[in-house]
Amino acid sequence: MARIIGASRDILPTFGHSEHSGRPHVEVDASGYHYVVAERGNEHQRHTTLDLDELLYDVFQSVTFELACKYEQSHRVYSKDSRRITFQYQEELLSQLTPSWGERRKHEHERILEQHPYDDYASVRATFAVELREQGASSEEAWRVAGDKYPLPRESE
Numbered sequence: 001m002a003r004i005i006g007a008s009r010d011i012l013p014t015f016g017h018s019e020h021s022g023r024p025h026v027e028v029d030a031s032g033y034h035y036v037v038a039e040r041g042n043e044h045q046r047h048t049t050l051d052l053d054e055l056l057y058d059v060f061q062s063v064t065f066e067l068a069c070k071y072e073q074s075h076r077v078y079s080k081d082s083r084r085i086t087f088q089y090q091e092e093l094l095s096q097l098t099p100s101w102g103e104r105r106k107h108e109h110e111r112i113l114e115q116h117p118y119d120d121y122a123s124v125r126a127t128f129a130v131e132l133r134e135q136g137a138s139s140e141e142a143w144r145v146a147g148d149k150y151p152l153p154r155e156s157e
Contacts, residue, residue, distance in 0.1 A: 001056070005093045007063050024062055026055065035059060057101055064093040064105075081118040083109075121150035 002012055013024035018038045024045075027034040033055040037045040047058050068090035072082050087109045095102025125146045132142035 001060065001097050002063070004096055005060075005064065005067065007067060011063055011066050013059055013062075024059070026059070053098075057098075057104070060094060060097055060101065061090075061105060064090045067093060078123055080120050081122060083113075084118060084120075117153040119153045121152075125150040125152075 002009070013026050013035070015026050016028075018025045018036065020038060020040050022037065022039040022044075024035060024037045027036060032048050032050045033052065035045075035047045035049075035055055035058040036043060047054075049055055049058075065086075068086045071089045072085040075085055076082065077085070087106075091102045091106045091109070093102075094105050128149060129139075129142040129146035132145055133139060137145065
């Protein structure tokens, strides 16, 4: 599956042990499959399932997100929220593996965007605020003026 989407071994999880680097690993025991993210001995995430498809979704959701972030960085559009490219590319990669995974992730992205809508002006607004501060405006004034010119998105109602 990794070859299908061009994922290198170094972004795949390890099996049976943790590197304690934040790189995920997979454990298997009598209680099921465990997708684990740990760093320096501290476990940050553990998802346990008896369903192999669910484990593989966890693995490739993480892998495709990393690939999608790298893709977005090399195809960045300054005037667009980076998630527009990242989310779409991740959904495409997951769909190449299993169409239902791409659809599932699309719905997860939609839920994220309900709480945190796209903000296409984020980079432009921040750059403009910095320019205003460099011209002598206070941080508060620079942010207010930048926000007036490049408004924040409204949350979905």
